[in-house]
Amino acid sequence: MTLRARNLAGLPHAFSTREPLEPAEILPGAQLVLARQIHSPVTVTVSGSWPGAPPAADALVTATPGLLIGIVTADCAPVLLADHAAGVVGAAHAGWRGAAGGVIANTVAAMEALGARRSRIAAAIGPAIAQESYEVDAAMRDHFAPEADRFFASGTSGRWQFDLPGFVAAALATEGVDTIADLAEDTYAQPERFFSYRRASHRREPTGGRQTSVIGCG
Incomplete structure (x- = not known):
């Protein structure tokens, strides 16, 4: 079973569950391109399959038709992005390190560079650990700026409950992205x-x- 986001309707995309997704079912004949994820803000522009080993990165963007880009997660927030009119898409792996480091800002900037x-x-923010x-x-x-305090609720014994999807949504809004969907699926629970x-x-x-999350230009 795969999940879709309503605000990405009309574009080939999917968020997987425990059941693996089949790229051919998302975009027939497409090649799936993944990076070597390292919990960073590094973003790479993709135009085809890698000639050698995949680069270390946590977000991919492309404007190449017939190509699927994707990221993998298991609590971190998978974020799929698209400017349908421009034919530009992105996929970001937003764990707390990458999110705090600017992976969302870098992804939006890289998409903008493609038009x-x-x-x-x-x-769309896919299945991720909930607050x-x-x-x-x-x-x-302490890795977060003071303005992020609203995403931390008091926990037990001096610990905190962090709202990762909420932080990612706010980062998207800060970058000028107005159409944001959160699937609100808690991976842990x-x-x-x-x-x-x-x-x-x-x-x-x-x-x-x-889980694997993928998106393509069609």
């Missing part, structure tokens, strides 16, 4: 539907499962 307009970009499931410590919170690195770690289970 997209910020005011026309639609973005009620995401307890963090003070050291992690739905073991039957999604992989979750944090849940697997807490249960001392294998942590290798990942």
Whole structure:
């Protein structure tokens, strides 16, 4: 089973669940391009498959028809973006490090360099860990600027509950993206539907499962 975002209707895209997605079902004949993710704000523009090993990056953008770009996640926020009129799409892996470091701003800027307009970009936030499931410590919170305080709720014993999807949505809005959808699917709380690195770690289970999120220009 795959999930779709209404604000990306008409474009080939999908967010997977625990069940793997088939790229050919999303965009027949397309090649899926992935990067080597490192929890960074690094964004790469793609025009075809990599000639060698994939680069280290956490967001991809393209204006090449017939190409699917994607990212993998297991609690981090997958973000798919598109300017349908310009034929420019993007896919960002927004964990807390990348989100705090500017991966959303870099993705929007890279799309703009390909001809997209910020005011026309639609973005969808896929399955990610929700605030009620995401307890963090003070050291992690210190990586964020004071204006991010509204995304941290008091937790237990001096810890905090972080709203990652909310932070990502605010970052999109700051970059001029007005059309934003959040699928509001908590990966941690739905073991039957999604992989979750944090849940697997807490249960001392294998942590290798990942969701895949993809988008193409058609």
